[in-house]
Amino acid sequence: MRKIALSSRLSAVSRSVAVGSLVLFAASVSFYASAEAGLHSTFDKLLGKYVTPISNGASTQVNYDGFKKERNTLNEYLARLSKVEQSTFDSWDKDKQLAFLINAYNAYTIELILTEYPDIDSIRDLGSFFSSPWKKEIAPLLGETRTLDEIEHELIRGTNQATKTYNEPRIHFAVNCASIGCPALREEAYTGDKLDSQLEAQTKRFLADTSRNKMSDNTLYLSKIFDWYSEDFEGKNGEWRDTSTLNEFILLYEDAMQLTETQVSALKNDTADIEYLNYDWALNAAQ
Numbered sequence: 001m002r003k004i005a006l007s008s009r010l011s012a013v014s015r016s017v018a019v020g021s022l023v024l025f026a027a028s029v030s031f032y033a034s035a036e037a038g039l040h041s042t043f044d045k046l047l048g049k050y051v052t053p054i055s056n057g058a059s060t061q062v063n064y065d066g067f068k069k070e071r072n073t074l075n076e077y078l079a080r081l082s083k084v085e086q087s088t089f090d091s092w093d094k095d096k097q098l099a100f101l102i103n104a105y106n107a108y109t110i111e112l113i114l115t116e117y118p119d120i121d122s123i124r125d126l127g128s129f130f131s132s133p134w135k136k137e138i139a140p141l142l143g144e145t146r147t148l149d150e151i152e153h154e155l156i157r158g159t160n161q162a163t164k165t166y167n168e169p170r171i172h173f174a175v176n177c178a179s180i181g182c183p184a185l186r187e188e189a190y191t192g193d194k195l196d197s198q199l200e201a202q203t204k205r206f207l208a209d210t211s212r213n214k215m216s217d218n219t220l221y222l223s224k225i226f227d228w229y230s231e232d233f234e235g236k237n238g239e240w241r242d243t244s245t246l247n248e249f250i251l252l253y254e255d256a257m258q259l260t261e262t263q264v265s266a267l268k269n270d271t272a273d274i275e276y277l278n279y280d281w282a283l284n285a286a287q
Contacts, residue, residue: 036096036191039084042077043107044189046070051187052286058209060184062110063286064117071114078107082140089142096192098156098166103189105151105175108139112148113178113283122281123178157232169232169240169249170199172225173206181212181223181280204256212277215263219273220250227276247272 050066053059067074081104089097109123112133116126126133134149141151152175158165176185183206190198207213212223226233226246235244243249247267250257254264266272 036099036193039080040077040099040103040189040191042073042080043103046074046077047185047187047189051185053184053187055209055211058184058205058211059180060187060284061286062178062185062284064110064113064283065286067110068114068117071111074107074111074114078104078111078139081107084142086142093192094166095195098168098171099190099192099195101151101156102171102174104139104141105148105156106185108151109148109176109178112136112138117285120283122283124281157229167240168199169229170203172229172232173202174199176284178284179280180282180284181278182284183212183225185284204253207250207253208256208258213257215257215259215272218263218266218271219275220267221275221277222250224276224279245270246274 046067050063050070051060052063054061081100084100089100092100112126113120113123120126123133126136132149134152135147137145137147139146139148139151142155146155153159156166156171156175158167173183174186174190176182178185183202186198186202188198206223214221230246233243233246233249240249241252243252247270251264251267259267263272
């Protein structure tokens with residue numbers, strides 16, 4: 001009897017420990033999700049105030065006047081990002097890392113525009129024949145002062161073999177170059193727990209915009225983004241959702257592009273023509 005009682009007590013203790021461990025795990029997950037939301041909360045509020053949907057939600061425009069009035073707040077957010085150490089970043093899962101990098105790119109791009117706004121018509125006005133605005137060292141991030149190109153191409157896209165690649169083509173519809181031709185700047189900050197749904201929404205939003213992407217008869221008219229970054233949509237960095245060609249990527253979003261059965265068949269059989277549209281570099285400022 002004593003052995004049975006002891007065994008029962010031990011089982012009860014084990015169950016209590018197991019339950020306690022689950023509670024601690026849930027609390028830990030909740031804490032880190034909350035901590036990330038806190039990291040980006042300032043930027044989230046600014047985006048919600050100063051980014052407005054246009055064209056029935058297909059794109060957005062940016063109230064740079066509003067951002068300029070709260071430039072100190074934006075810079076406080078950038079300062080917070082700059083304090084994140086590489087070791088901390090490395091401890092995050094890849095979605096949280098990617099959300100951090102996309103937000104950093106977009107926030108630093110806005111800050112770059114504000115350095116000369118309203119006396120510019122395009123982000124390209126911030127460069128010259130000998131220098132590019134994307135090659136200015138403006139972003140203290142993860143222990144180094146980086147350029148926008150470094151954040152996008154090396155850290156996000158992983159073109160530098162020494163850096164991690166996320167193999168995520170949808171980032172091209174999330175990073176924003178402050179131009180009309182660019183996919184919409186999202187009206188909220190990216191977070192790891194929502195990243196997949198946010199990227200999916202941005203991709204559908206961009207592909208549904210017939211001023212940037214459409215198919216007419218047997219010709220697919222696409223944004224130059226698909227030409228500039230073709231390797232990201234062709235599976236060269238590893239297959240993504242079982243796609244290895246641009247046509248296969250587009251077919252994942254046939255509903256967003258409202259493709260007909262004939263057009264779907266042409267893409268599947270690789271008999272469609274592709275033309276890339278001119279890119280509008282005018283500033284995406286609110287009118």
